[in-house]
Amino acid sequence: MYVLPLTFQSSPPTPNLSFRNSTVLSSGTYWGQFEEISKYNTQLNVAERLWAAWYAWMQNDVLATGIMSFVMHEAVYFGRSLPWIFIDTLGLFNRYKIQGNKIPSLREQWDCAKFVLLSHFTVELPQIWLFHPMAQFCGLSTSIPFPTLWTMAYQIAVFFVMEDTWHYFSHRALHWGPLYKAIHKIHHQYSAPFGLAAEYASPIEVMILGFGTVGCPILWCAVTGDLHILTMYIWIVLRLFQAIDAHSGYEFPWSLHHFLPFWAGADHHDLHHEKFIGNYASSFRWWDYVLDTEYTPDALKRRRENKAKVSNKAQ
Numbered sequence: 001m002y003v004l005p006l007t008f009q010s011s012p013p014t015p016n017l018s019f020r021n022s023t024v025l026s027s028g029t030y031w032g033q034f035e036e037i038s039k040y041n042t043q044l045n046v047a048e049r050l051w052a053a054w055y056a057w058m059q060n061d062v063l064a065t066g067i068m069s070f071v072m073h074e075a076v077y078f079g080r081s082l083p084w085i086f087i088d089t090l091g092l093f094n095r096y097k098i099q100g101n102k103i104p105s106l107r108e109q110w111d112c113a114k115f116v117l118l119s120h121f122t123v124e125l126p127q128i129w130l131f132h133p134m135a136q137f138c139g140l141s142t143s144i145p146f147p148t149l150w151t152m153a154y155q156i157a158v159f160f161v162m163e164d165t166w167h168y169f170s171h172r173a174l175h176w177g178p179l180y181k182a183i184h185k186i187h188h189q190y191s192a193p194f195g196l197a198a199e200y201a202s203p204i205e206v207m208i209l210g211f212g213t214v215g216c217p218i219l220w221c222a223v224t225g226d227l228h229i230l231t232m233y234i235w236i237v238l239r240l241f242q243a244i245d246a247h248s249g250y251e252f253p254w255s256l257h258h259f260l261p262f263w264a265g266a267d268h269h270d271l272h273h274e275k276f277i278g279n280y281a282s283s284f285r286w287w288d289y290v291l292d293t294e295y296t297p298d299a300l301k302r303r304r305e306n307k308a309k310v311s312n313k314a315q
Contacts, residue, residue, distance in 0.1 A: 029057070030053055030054065030057040031053075033053040033056045033057045034049055034050060034053035037049050037052050037053055037056065044144060044145065047146070048144045048145055048146060051144060051146075051230070052144055054068065055142065061132060061136070061142065062129070062132045062133060065131065065132035065135075065142065065229065066128055066129045066131070066132060069128045069131060069233075070124075070125055070128050072233060072236075072237070073120070073124070073128070073236070073240070074120065076236075076237050076240050076241075077116075077120075077198075077199065077240055077244070078113075078196075080195070080240060080241055080244045080245075081195040081196045081198075081244055083195075084194060084195030084196070084244070084248050084250075085109055085194075085195070085196070087250070088103055088104055088109070088194060088249075089106060089109075091103070093250060093252070096250045096251055096252050097249060097250055098192075098249050098250065098251050098266065098267060098270045099191075099192040099249060099270065099274060102191070102192030102249075104190070104192070104194045108190075108194075109194065109196055112190075112194075112196045112197055112200050113196055115200055116196060116199050116200055119199065119201070119203065119206060120199075122203070123203040123206050123207070124206065124210070127207070127210070127214075131214070134218065135218060135221070135229065135232075138218050138221045138222040139221055139222065139225045139227070140218070140221045140227050140228070140229055140232070141227065141228045141229065142228075142229050143228075146228060146230050147228045147230070147231060151226075151231070152228075152230070152231045152234060155217075155220065155226075155227065155231050155235075156231065156234060156235045156238065158220065159216055159217050159220070159235045159239075160235075160238075160239075160283050160284075161284075162212070162216035162219075162220070163212040163213055163216050163239065163282065163283070164281055164282050164283045164284045164287070165287065166211065166212035166215075166216060167209060167212050167280075167281060167282035167283075168280050168281040168282070168287040168288070169287075170208055170209060170211075170212070171184075171209065171280045171281075171282075172280040172293065174205065174208070175276075175277070175280070183202050183204050183205050183208075184201075184202075184205060186200070186201055186202045186205070187200060187201040187202070187205060188273060188276060190273065191273055191274055191276075192249055192270070192273065192274065193247040193248075193249055193269070193270060193273045194247060194248065194249050195244045195245075195247055195248050196244075196247075197247050198240075198243040198244045198246070198247040199243070212282075213235075213236060213239050214236075217231075217232050217235060242282070242283055243282070245265070245266060246264060246265060246266055246268070246269040246282070247266070247269060247273075248266050249266060249270055250266055251265075251266055251267045251270075255267070257285075261285075262284050262285050262286055263283065263284065263285070264279070264281055264282065264283055264284055264285055268281075268285060268288075268296075271295050271296065272295065275295055277295060278293045278294060278295025278299075279293070279294065279295050279296075280293055
């Protein structure tokens with residue numbers, strides 16, 4: 001067990017304040033730790049004090065990070081999926097449903113939730129538990145003060161690009177005959193996806209595609225030595241939102257891709273589930289466009305026109 005991971009002084013904290021080699025605070029409760037830290041470290045904001053108190057109270061970095069990571073993942077995944085369950089069940093936006101004749105039943109949603117929960121506890125939880133030692137080995141910081149908003153923003157933007165690239169090529173590979181039958185077919189059980197189905201996949205697929213979400217930031221950290229776990233948490237929350245919304249099955253006038261044309265969104269991924277081909281990327285459209293695997297009415301029209309041009313030149 002680690003000793004209390006904080007040594008706070010009344011003077012301003014040094015940058016990248018470490019959670020190690022410290023003395024144990026006297027208070028035995030979480031809020032007692034928070035009050036003690038707040039008393040002598042008024043220069044920290046509330047979020048930083050809450051963060052510091054958690055690690056101080058747990059007195060074990062691996063346990064503190066593991067619990068926080070798993071609870072965060074479950075709360076965000078099922079919390080973000082819940083509105084889509086209500087929308088499907090109550091028929092609130094049926095006119096925006098992409099495949100309007102395929103509304104998932106409550107039974108289907110429940111069966112999917114049970115499968116996903118089982119996967120979370122048997123596949124993802126062990127990986128989350130090993131996350132802190134691996135991340136710490138690569139230099140990921142759990143310290144305070146937190147990084148600046150600009151630092152977190154540009155790093156998360158980089159992670160979106162990195163993960164999208166990994167997802168495109170690995171997902172496309174999973175559609176190769178033997179890999180599709182052995183691994184990816186489970187995810188395509190639902191030809192009309194819904195929010196909860198975002199992580200409805202085989203354990204092997206969870207690890208392969210999940211590497212993009214977790215491995216890309218860790219790789220960034222190993223190369224640059226500059227990454228805070230809070231940045232990674234915000235990135236994972238945004239990635240979960242993106243994955244769940246892409247599987248929602250709804251296309252709205254206010255959907256993000258109408259404002260960011262390179263954003264993928266639900267219309268992009270819903271076609272992938274319906275047709276079982278093309279649209280392999282996760283967040284963006286550019287890999288599908290550049291490598292001609294985009295499956296949209298415009299893309300199909302473009303291919304027909306190009307084919308006609310080639311045919312006319314050959315004559």
